[in-house]
Amino acid sequence: MTDDALPALVGPVEVVGAGLIGASVALVCRRLGLDVVLRDTSVEHLRTAHGLGAGRAATPDDRPQLVVVAVPPAAVAEAVVDALHRTDAVVTDVGSVKAAPLASVAARVGPGELARYVGSHPMAGSERSGPLAASAALFDGRPWAVTPHAAADPDAVGLVESLVLECGAAPIRMSPEEHDRAVARISHLPHLAAVLVAGRLAAAPAEHLALSGQGVRDVTRVAASDPGLWQQILEANASAVLDLLAEVRTDLDALMTAVAAPSAESGPVTGTGPDLVEILARGNAGTAAIPGKHGGPARPTRSVFVAVPDHPGELARLFGDAGEIGVNIEDVHIDHDPARPVGLTELVVDRGSADRLLAALESRGWTTHR
Ligand SMILES: NC(=O)C1=CN([C@@H]2O[C@H](COP(=O)(O)OP(=O)(O)OC[C@H]3O[C@@H](n4cnc5c(N)ncnc54)[C@H](O)[C@@H]3O)[C@@H](O)[C@H]2O)C=CC1
Numbered sequence: 001m002t003d004d005a006l007p008a009l010v011g012p013v014e015v016v017g018a019g020l021i022g023a024s025v026a027l028v029c030r031r032l033g034l035d036v037v038l039r040d041t042s043v044e045h046l047r048t049a050h051g052l053g054a055g056r057a058a059t060p061d062d063r064p065q066l067v068v069v070a071v072p073p074a075a076v077a078e079a080v081v082d083a084l085h086r087t088d089a090v091v092t093d094v095g096s097v098k099a100a101p102l103a104s105v106a107a108r109v110g111p112g113e114l115a116r117y118v119g120s121h122p123m124a125g126s127e128r129s130g131p132l133a134a135s136a137a138l139f140d141g142r143p144w145a146v147t148p149h150a151a152a153d154p155d156a157v158g159l160v161e162s163l164v165l166e167c168g169a170a171p172i173r174m175s176p177e178e179h180d181r182a183v184a185r186i187s188h189l190p191h192l193a194a195v196l197v198a199g200r201l202a203a204a205p206a207e208h209l210a211l212s213g214q215g216v217r218d219v220t221r222v223a224a225s226d227p228g229l230w231q232q233i234l235e236a237n238a239s240a241v242l243d244l245l246a247e248v249r250t251d252l253d254a255l256m257t258a259v260a261a262p263s264a265e266s267g268p269v270t271g272t273g274p275d276l277v278e279i280l281a282r283g284n285a286g287t288a289a290i291p292g293k294h295g296g297p298a299r300p301t302r303s304v305f306v307a308v309p310d311h312p313g314e315l316a317r318l319f320g321d322a323g324e325i326g327v328n329i330e331d332v333h334i335d336h337d338p339a340r341p342v343g344l345t346e347l348v349v350d351r352g353s354a355d356r357l358l359a360a361l362e363s364r365g366w367t368t369h370r
């Protein structure tokens, strides 16, 4: 999707750092037919990204319209400064933290160069890294923060928003400082919560782990991410993260008191903190507050569980049937039954369509679980 009021992205686009995010941006730009120039300190990543069709190696004659810096957080400022010195292109970066790299860039370039720099941050990715994990569909329907500083050239901001739209994402403009407070809450704290829960599993007895279901997988998925990347992200946003961790420490104390407190049936509740149900209900309120896909209000969904035989083509048949029944699948998770050659597939659908989907799948011979 493009916006006629914004400057057109015509290329060449230079991508510095052809890993998960950089190679994904590059694949989108190649799909648009743009000339894409790749740079990476890793010859292997460069070769892999090129082999995936993400672009070609840079030459001294290249004159990019836009440079996208997609290197690890601690290397962002240096790579942005280098791109501003080396080219007359608009320069953006996709780093997970915005204020500290901007301060470092602003201290090292002239005003004309600084005007061409507009930071940004796609709220999409995965626990994997490197070009082999890249996908042109990575940013589809995702929010992408665009964080201009006060002296940014409006055309440069517009070009970065054009890139975001071309990637299928939704640009959300905010200041670098507000962005950093926001991601501390919706990305960095959730990451640390996942890490703490997953850390309790590392040395767990095998017979405990054998009971693992979808819940523990949902809560811990991002804890599989690269520790080096996350060390850099958390160090760059330490102040906002520490503020939230202090609040969580208070919450944890209240939770321990509430779990230890006698229930209403077995005796009077002592203390003045929230009781367990209040704490659990606050979790409900928090999950309901997360906007739905495409930034809209959260739409109520329900999960429909279907046993899918472990044979080639069965999943495609299930999706085909759901399509014929006319129900949109919002999300999908697959769990493997350790005891049987089936996958338990969770289809997340609009709450109003769930009963219809269940009945129609059952009539087509699928084994469902309510
Ligand atoms: N992993 C994720 O899910 C997300 C990451 N980000 C941000 O995107 C940036 C890139 O992260 P990923 O793509 O996940 O990492 P990655 O490790 O997959 O890719 C980084 C690439 O940069 C290269 N590189 C390192 N230093 C370099 C330098 N000085 N010059 C040129 N190339 C260099 C590496 O060889 C690698 O190919 C980070 O700043 C991260 O904070 C943003 C959104 C999501």
Ligand SMILES: O=C(O)C(=O)Cc1ccc(O)cc1
Pocket: 095, 096, 122, 123, 124, 125, 126, 127, 187, 222
């Ligand atoms: O895997 C996921 O769900 C993520 O949330 C990935 C992610 C990692 C770092 C970011 O700065 C943004 C997104």
